[in-house]
Amino acid sequence: MKITALRTYRVEEFANVLWIHVETDAGITGLGETFYGAEAVEAHIHNTLAVRLVGQDPLNIELLHKEMVSLPNAQASTGVEYRAASAVDIALWDLFGKVCGQPVHTMLGGQSWDRMRTYNTCAGTRYVRTNKIRPVDTWNLDAAPSPYEDLDGFMNRAGELAEDLLENGISSMKIWPFDPAGIENKGQFITTEQMKTAVKPFELIRKAVGDKMDIMVEMHSLWNLPTAMEIARTLEQFNPRWFEDPIRMNSPQALAEFARSTHVWTCASETLGSRFAYKEYLDRDAAHVVMADLCWTGGLTEGRKIAAMADTYHRPFAPHDCIGPVGFIAAIHMSFSQPNTLIQESVRAFYKGWYRELVTEVPRIEGGYIYPMEGPGLGTELVPQFFERSDLTVRVSEAA
Structure with missing residues (x-):
């Protein structure tokens, strides 16, 4: 079997997402994706x-x-x-499964879990549905109302949101109320009034549901080290599950200092690429939870190596x-295959919303748990109407 073409797709409405089909002379096509x-x-x-891949055997995934x-x-x-390699790699694994x-x-070694606990990242239905990628610019708080505007929820009625999530079996949530201050002050300091405003959602969550809800704190790498440590000290009273990316992920030593300063776990990082970057952080005891984005860090091939390496340091993995x-x-396929997976991130505003506009199957998520996909490969395809969109751009590279 040989790769005969690479065909990519992007649409204006979802300007940061790129999809790829890896086509073969056997008539089997793999689907991949990356973001940004x-x-x-x-x-x-x-x-x-393309010149390096077209004509090659798609099953030689490690080689490619x-x-x-x-x-x-x-x-x-x-x-x-790395984002390009990630998209192709995911498509090659999809093809391998097919x-x-x-x-x-199963191709990654089989199921380590019957079901996987998930937490809800509290984005809204139109979060990142733009070509901008700045944490506050992409909030789209003026979007049309929907049942899952969870970003507006955690900023304005966090207690009610926590109650609603619990009623739906979801007992973990991730929020980022410090971002406006981080953007305004360029991460250099936070005022007393800004601190009080950002802490309010944590107060409301604990008042509404007590300790029934795990709270992950997303910090989006916005802060310098002293301010990140100040925020962490302030939030410790609310017993959050982890602090995620408190500083820029370019100094293992600085993150290790942050991790030593608080009893709350440090999570790092979706922004790191390849297992080599993660090793520097693990060697410094800078991360308690290893997070990886498979669309950025090298696909499933690199992701499973990162998860395995985290396991050698007795660290949990959280895609x-x-x-x-x-x-x-x-990411869900990866989560099920790895014995040290702690939890899988998900955004209910996405999997109940715009994901369904694009793919034929989405995972079954019930009662705070994700269940494994059952079809061959990834178990999903782009919906037929996707290829009829007026804002679609297609580019193809094929054998001469």
Whole structure:
């Protein structure tokens, strides 16, 4: 079997998502995805990777992965090169599963879990539905009302939101009320009044539901180290589950200092690329929970190595999701296959909303748990009407 073409798709409405089909002479096609800078990733796939991939055996996944991430400037980052490699790699695993008639999690070694606990990242239905990627700009708080405007919920009625999540079996939530202050002050300081405003959702959650809800604190790498430590000290009274990406993920030593300053777990990081970057943080005891985004860090091939390496340090693994539906589903396959998976991120505003506009199947999520996908490969495809969209751009590289 040989790869005959790479075909990419992007649409204006979801400007940061790029999908790819890896086509073969056996008539089997693999589906992949990445997120952010879609047009730049598209160019790298067609201008740089296609000549290296078309004509190759798609089942030599490790070989092709090494080829993609060994190029100049594609070393331990989440830049264009790694995002492109991630999309292709996910598609190759989808194709592998289809060839064998098995779900991807089976191809990765089988199920370690019958069901997987999930937490709700409290985004809204139109969060990141824009070409901007700035934490506050993309909140879209003026969007049309829907039952799952959870970002507006945690900012304005956090207690009610926590009660609603619990009623639906979801006992973990992630919020980021410090972002407005971080953006306004460029992460250099936080005023007393800003601190009080950002702490209010935590007070309301604990007042409404007590300790029944785990609270993950997303800090979006916005803060300098002293201010991040100040925020952590203030929030310890609310017993959050973890602090995620409190500072820029470019200094293992600084993050280790943060981790030592608080009894709350430190989670890092969706922004890291390749297992080599993670090793630096693990060697420094800088991360208690290892988070990876498979659309950025090298796909399933690299993701399982990161999870396995975390296990050697006795650290749990927690895949990221605040991206597109294919990446979400790939992360779920990874979660089920790894014995040290702690929990899987999900956004109910996405899997109950715009994900369903794009793919044929979404995972079954009930009572705060995700259940494994059952079809071969990833178990989902782009919906037929996707290919009829007026805002669709298609680019193809195929054998001469």
